[in-house]
Amino acid sequence: MMTKQPLLITTGEPAGIGMDVVLLLAAEGKLQDSSRPIWVLAENEAMQARADELIAAGVLTESPTWQTVAAPIDIAEFAQQMSSLSIDDKSEGTGGNSSENHSQESHNNAFTLLEVNCGAPVVAGRIDINNAIMVARQLEVAHQLAANNIVAAIVTGPLQKSALIDANIKLLDGTMFSGHTEFFMQQSGCDKVVMMLANQAMKVALVTTHLALKDVPAAITQDSVRQTVQIVVDEMRSNFGIDAPRILVCGLNPHAGEGGHLGMEEIEIINPVLQEFIAAGVDISEAMPADTLFTSRHLESCDAVIAMYHDQGLPVLKSHGFGDTVNLTLGLPYIRTSVDHGTALDLAGKGGASATSLYQALVMANEMADKALT
Structure with missing residues (x-):
């Protein structure tokens, strides 16, 4: 052998x-x-x-x-x-x-x-x-x-x-x-890789990683969101054996922009890309408010979450299993x-x-x- x-x-x-x-x-x-x-x-x-x-x-x-x-x-x-x-x-x-x-x-x-x-x-x-x-x-x-x-x-x-x-x-x-x-x-x-952390409670991938918070909005582009989603979909299939992954996506701004009153990134950048994947048959949400996405009602029906930046997604994930969590680099x-x-x-x-x-x-x-x- x-x-x-x-x-x-x-x-x-x-x-x-x-x-x-x-x-x-x-x-x-x-x-x-x-x-x-x-x-x-x-x-x-x-x-x-x-x-x-x-x-x-x-x-x-x-x-x-x-x-x-x-x-x-x-x-x-x-x-x-x-x-x-x-x-x-x-x-x-x-x-x-x-x-x-x-x-x-x-x-x-x-x-x-x-x-x-x-x-x-x-x-x-x-x-x-x-x-x-x-x-x-x-x-x-x-x-x-x-x-x-x-x-x-x-x-x-x-x-x-x-x-x-x-x-x-x-x-x-x-x-x-x-x-x-x-x-x-x-x-x-x-050109692009994706940081994902995973434990028994959830899997969270990030569009941006180690950036100062002031630099995050400029790094949220249609290309960066598109590449992140594609890598997550591909690797959920190849590395985790999930052929049709269910993915939830955080908005960048509080309340996912509140219809543009708290920011336009969801309307102008994030959701147009997510609509491309939805139209292609991917089971993915539009941008959701992070403070409601990370609740058991939503998490129990998804395979992975995509967050826009490091401290949007990882504190929640680590609070559910610090010490039992694995960091992955996808792509x-x-x-x-x-x-x-x-x-x-x-x-x-x-x-x-x-x-x-x-x-x-x-x-x-x-x-x-x-x-x-x-």
């Missing part, structure tokens, strides 16, 4: 809880639930130090074991190496709290660590912008591995956007680093899911972090990857 392609986890900001939640799932044996190999991007020394801190905090009883491989520079060479050699042959070191771990068989290791070295020593809970290059490098490697079909999906841990901005890390177009979504969109050469040429939480610097290395969101992100990535094989 052919081994399934791995799921790749980026641990993100090393001072945050990205490594903590990986170690927690590894200790619980949950990384193996997908029946796929798990690859993790991090620094080996920092991962071992974090495991030791969690043991000292009483969160772990012992360190999980892992195999360490240098993160690839030449992707084609790396792919050939990983397919032709055993994990033990490739290993450059093994994590865990015993030197005997190196002799263990690969299936006893919780994951394979693809090592990306930090620029400065990692202190849990303390941001050091000298490590920003390492965080960006994780994302570059993840994109290359996914774009070259070496991994089945990317599952991203939390990063600290302010640290990357302060370190002058730029996106491909030269603008400041604004988030995972924009990074993977530009790296993939996509990429590969699968990307993510945790729904931040770096939680105050919890790093101390215990108290929940690995539930990472687990749900892995489950969803695995399900979507399996569906892509059918």
Whole structure:
């Protein structure tokens, strides 16, 4: 039987809880639930130090074991190496709290660590912008591995956007680093991708993502609304198996513009596009007031909600399942899911972090990857 392609986890900001939640799932044996190999991007020394801190905090009883491989520079060479050699042959070191771990068989290791070295020593809970290059490098490697079909999906841990901005890390177009979504969109050469967050209560997609509120109205164009709706419809069909998705759409303004008295965007921009989809047979609403759309009466009869901006839709969604929510990027040429939480610097290395969101992100990535094989 052919081994399934791995799921790749980026641990993100090393001072945050990205490594903590990986170690927690590894200790619980949950990384193996997908029946796929798990690859993790991090620094080996920092991962071992974090495991030791969690043991000292009483969160772990012992360190999980892992195999360490240098993160690839030449992707084609790396792919050939990983397919032709055993994990033990490739290993450059093994994590865990015993030197005997190196002799263990690969299936006893919780994951394979693809090592990306930090620029400065990692202190849990303390941001050091000298490590920003390492965080960006994780994302570059993840994109290359996914774009070259070496991994089945990317599952991203939390990063600290302010640290990357302060370190002058730029996106491909030269603008400041604004988030995972924009990074993977530009790296993939996509004109438009859609951020969607999903939990048991609802799925919410966004027309705009990480913009200052004052910049949102100008970003609500017919093209941006049209592209968002089309991507959501397509991916609800392909990734979620819903052939005829029922979609509700928030207006931009209070009361969806109140017939033009509180804004004209619904009349001039949003509804004309939605009418195009309605005429084409898509089960989609016209712009609705957000304060009434997000009620059980409406949500129970829809498969997805499209909100106009970040804090219109996500606070409601997270209030119904923070910690159980998965962040998806729709419209990429590969699968990307993510945790729904931040770096939680105050919890790093101390215990108290929940690995539930990472687990749900892995489950969803695995399900979507399996569906892509059918």
